[in-house]
Amino acid sequence: MSKVGFIGLGIMGGPMAANLVKAGHEVIGHNRSRAKVDKLVADGGRAAASVAEAVRDAEVVFTMLPDSPDVEAVVLGEDGVLANAAPGTLLIDCSTIRPDVSRRVAEAAAEKGVRALDAPVSGGEPGAIGGTLSIMVGGEAEDFAAAQDVLGAVGSTIVHVGPSGAGQTVKAANQLIVAGNIGLVAEALVFLEAHGVDTEAGLRVLAGGLAGSAVLDAKGGKMREREFAPGFRLELHHKDMGIVQAAAREAGLSIPLGSLVSQLVAAAVAQGDGGLDHSGLLRQIAQLNGRD
Template identity: 45%
Template sequence: MSKIGFIGLGIMGRPMAGHLLDAGHEINTVEFGSSLPADLKEKGANVCANPKEVAAKSDVVITMVPDTPDVELVLFGEEGVIHGLKKDTLVIDMSSIAPIPTQEFSKRIQEAGGEYVDAPVSGGEGGAINAALTIMVGGTEKGFERAKPILEVMGKSITHIGENGSGQTCKVANQIVVALTIEAVSEGLLFASKAGADVAKVRESLLGGLAQSKILDVHGGRMIDRTFDPGFKIKLHQKDLNLALEGARTLNLSLPGTANAQQLFQACAANGGADWDHSGIVRALEKLADHEIGQ
């Protein structure tokens, strides 16, 4: 069993760390943005003073924090991981951050004697709770093989995409597809509801045809039931689409659907919805239509 440092015990990180504890791994953590959850404390997680101490006590360090600056702070800040890093320590960043800084982070960790893998995830809170995450991995073959047994404790679909940064590139592509699919489900159900159809039966029918998707199943249900507690917060999906649009400018690409979805997320945030589940994008469309699904 490994001594694993786990930094970032939020909606996703908490159950992920729990699975590692259940599998017999030792967990060293630090209170980054929140106190140690009671269930992890009861399972034996150790609280360290800072990321430096986490690294000094661990053979593997996992980060699961909100954004690129957070990863940089945890890894390279005044009391960051790099200052306690031992030779051959494996650093696995499971956050969703920008691909180009990821490549720089990897270089710095490798120069300090460690191994770096970027391994962002998809599947939301449910996937984290059920250890059923999809994990997209960037790194060397050696790094991937070292990380894989640990990642298998938390996920079901684990793919080595390529070199460092490619896992994050895959995650940005994932977030584009997810955002546009949520928007499509929102528009379809809103149309059906406004036209007077039983929207629950419409969703049931669509789930049996070509329009079937996990998003129609899970998020379509949220829209009908009006349950917008996250899940995955709109403000975090906004961050991911910013990465997509910034990357598109660098690559001289036009992503009009992505830009439109970002504007709808922004409309939600402007109306107090930054912390809604991202299925709440439907509420921006409902406001434009002056109609709520199910009315």
């Protein structure tokens, strides 16, 4: 079993760290808010008062942070991960950030003798709690092999997708598909409601056919009930769609459907819905149609 430092114990990171504890790893966690650290301690982990304390004796370090600047500050900062990690430490960043930042982190890590993987995840809070996340991993093949034990404690679909930054590129594609799917489920639901159809029955039969999807299964019922407690906040999906747009421009690509849903997500955030679950995009679609 490994000594694991875990930095970022939010909606996703907290359950992931707890699953590492359940798998028998020694986990020491750090988070900006103390309550999240206390929850990990209650789950059997240990508390770290700083990034340095979480990293210093760890064989593996996980980071699960909101955005690219957060990862840069925590990993590359003066008293950050690389300043305190021993050579040979395995750094696994599960945040969703720009691919170019992941590549820069990997280069800086290599200079310190630290092995870096970008390993963003999909599956939301239920997947984090259940240890069933899909994990798309970029980095060296031998480092991916070394990470199998710890990644297996938090995910069930774990795939090496290429060199550093490739994991983030696949995650961007994931977020593009999820946002588009949520937008279309929202439009379908508003369409059914406008025609007076029993939406519970309608979504159930749609889920059983070619229109079925993980998004429809996970979000359809909550969208029907207008229940938008955050599992993954719209403001974070807005950030992710910015990553998609920037990466598409870098590659000289046109993504017309992605651009449209990106604007819808941006409008929802601008109108104050950023703290809602990303299925709260339904509110924007409904508003466009004069419905609640």
